[in-house]
Amino acid sequence: MTLTHDMAPAGPSAAPGKLTDLFQLGLDAPICLTWELTYACNLSCVHCLSSSGRRDPRELSTAECMAVIDTLERMQVFYVNIGGGEPTVRPDFWELVDYATAHHVGVKFSTNGVKLDPAAAARLAASDYVDVQVSLDGATADVNDAVRGPGSHATAMRAMSHLAGAGFRGFKLSVVMTRQNIPQLDQFKAIADQFGAQLRLTRLRPSGRGADVWHDLHPLPEQQRLLYDWLVAHGEQVLTGDSFFHLSAYGSALPGLNLCGAGRVVCLIDPVGDVYACPFAIHSEFLAGNVRDGGGFETVWKSSPLFASLRAPDTGGACRSCGFYDSCRGGCMAAKFFTGLPLDGPDPECVQGYGSAALEAVSVAAPKPSVDHSHRKVPVTIGRRRPPSKDCEENPLAGFTA
């Protein structure tokens, strides 16, 4: 999984007008976009946004990926957030990273660290245009491995020590905040400091397999307050990918754009080339087109009816009358969608409490992800010897019912 933008807007303001209002209407090209390179992953994290596990046979070829990069260069997209799946398991991963940076498209990639050996770390440390996010969802192995799988804490720690050993300063330690790891905020900061990394905290979304565990993992209301206060205290030292703007309704806004960028400043390209409005919304409802369509990514970004509708000024819907609407702007579209809430109403984790009330009123089942590449958990039965159904039976399929 990957998250979006870590924008620290240092906006020289020589004109009136709020920047978020300008961004609301969309940009000529995304500032950055998330690109899931493969659905293949060595892990099976319980909250995976993209329900990854198995490679999809229709995934973009190396040549097709390079053509996408050419388009991004032409559109002057500053950088791509590469994720998956586990992007580094693609055999052409390093080739594509080199191609992107040679074509002025910066790369930030998310990894669980499985392929970050000392040689890879040295290679990364030597590049100014590549940044790395190592995912870790528990400061301790027990909390992390319960979500990301056995051994994954050790893998991530080993990868980070390789990066630090190679002299890579300021790579990102990326953490999805859960009920179980919010008490470990200070420990995460200490781990980041230990490796000379920067801490990046992001929001748990009920997307992909995350929908199945959201009720057990999402922070409790008092934990949201604790997280907000912690983020305010740490300011710009800690990145958030702009993912906690729903918490801005507690008071002052957190650093960042504080805006849902879906289809306006960000979007997602999935491994088979499908373009979605948002990295947390891999669902047909948010599918804008495919990079293999005539016109490619540029046409999808500029002409898709879905993106046009997302760029239309929003009315605020049920939230319009709330005094905090200007701070939180109704929260996260994907969080609402996958919990069955209307998109023009409150976020399920609305800090003013409107979300929990709205959740109780939901009468229909929440939409299920339309794409699932999870590792199959069907017990293998092939090769099990069966006795013949009758002593004289010669047909090997006798007695077999499919």
Add this chain to the structure above:
Amino acid sequence: MRPEPFGALLYHFGTRRLSFLKNQRVLTVVRSLADHPSARAACAAAGVSEAELPAYARALATLADSQMISERTVA
């Protein structure tokens, strides 16, 4: 630097920070800085009035703080 309908976006690969130019005139000023002896001269050439100068000075200072622009080195 990438032009946008409202001005421009700037991204610094070293600091990984994004900055914004919120109108076309500040974009013109930033683009022409190298061609003028001073920032004040660049502003004047872009049609920035005396009254607007403090706002433009603040904008350029913000860009300098975030290393988007830097003092030229004497050749």
